[in-house]
Amino acid sequence: MGMDLRFTVQTKIHKPVSEVFDAVYNPKKLSKYFTTGGADGPLDEGKTVMWSFDDNGNKIPPFPVKVKKMVRNKLIQFSWEAGEGVYEPKTGSMPTGAGYDTLVEVSFEPLNANETLVKIVEGKWRPTKGGLQGSYQNCQGWTHMSMCLKAYLEYGINLRKGSV
Numbered sequence: 739m740g741m742d743l744r745f746t747v748q749t750k751i752h753k754p755v756s757e758v759f760d761a762v763y764n765p766k767k768l769s770k771y772f773t774t775g776g777a778d779g780p781l782d783e784g785k786t787v788m789w790s791f792d793d794n795g796n797k798i799p800p801f802p803v804k805v806k807k808m809v810r811n812k813l814i815q816f817s818w819e820a821g822e823g824v825y826e827p828k829t830g831s832m833p834t835g836a837g838y839d840t841l842v843e844v845s846f847e848p849l850n851a852n853e854t855l856v857k858i859v860e861g862k863w864r865p866t867k868g869g870l871q872g873s874y875q876n877c878q879g880w881t882h883m884s885m886c887l888k889a890y891l892e893y894g895i896n897l898r899k900g901s902v
Contacts, residue, residue: 743869744861745877749884751856753891755848758856759811761891762844771890771898772883775800781816783808793898806841814844822868824875836864836872856884 751758761767765777765787775790775797788800807815817839840860847855858880863869882898889897 742861743863743865743873744859745873745880746857746859747877747880747884748855748857749888750849751854751888751891752852753854754852755811755846755854758854758887758891759814759846761887762814762856763808763810767890771886771896774898781805781808781814804839811848812846815841817841820863820869820872821875822863822866822872824871834868836868838864840876856887858884 761771763781765773765780768777773789773791775792777787777789778800779785779787781787781803783805786802786804789803790800791798801818803816803818805814805816807813820836820838820840821834822836823834840863843857843859845857845859847857849855860876860880861873863873886897889895
C-alpha cells in the first residue's frame with residue numbers, strides 16, 4: 739500500500755491571467771510578496787534560479803529552483819529538493835533536505851477577462867513521517883503564498899511581512 743503524498747492548493751484572483759502569471763514569473767514582482775530574500779531570475783524553461791527568504795531575521799540561504807516547463811499565462815513547472823520535517827519559526831530550524839526532488843506545478847486558468855484561477859500542485863514526498871510533515875509544511879507554505887499573491891495583486895500589500 740503506497741501513499742501518494744501530494745496536494746493541490748487553489749485560489750481565485752480578481753486580475754487578468756497575464757498579470758497573475760507575471761507576478762509569479764517575474765522575479766521583481768515575486769520578491770515583493772513571496773521570495774523576501776530575492777529571486778535571481780525569471781522562471782524560464784530550462785533555467786535554474788535561486789530563491790531566498792529573509793523573514794524576521796531568519797535568513798534562509800538561497801536554494802535552486804529548476805524550471806522544467808514554462809508556458810506563458812498557463813503553466814510554470816519546477817522541481818526542487820524535498821524538505822522533510824517541520825520549520826520551527828522560533829529557532830529558524832528548517833526541514834532537512836531529503837536528497838530527492840518534488841515537482842511543483844503552478845497553473846493559471848482565465849475564468850473570464852478579469853479573474854484567474856491559480857492552482858498549485860506539489861508532490862511526491864516519500865511515504866514516511868518526515869515526508870508527511872514536509873508535505874504539510876509545503877501545503878501550508880503554498881496556501882500562504884497564494885493568499886500573499888492575491889493580496890499583492892488585488893490590494894497592493896505584502897501580507898508576508900511580519901507574518902512568518
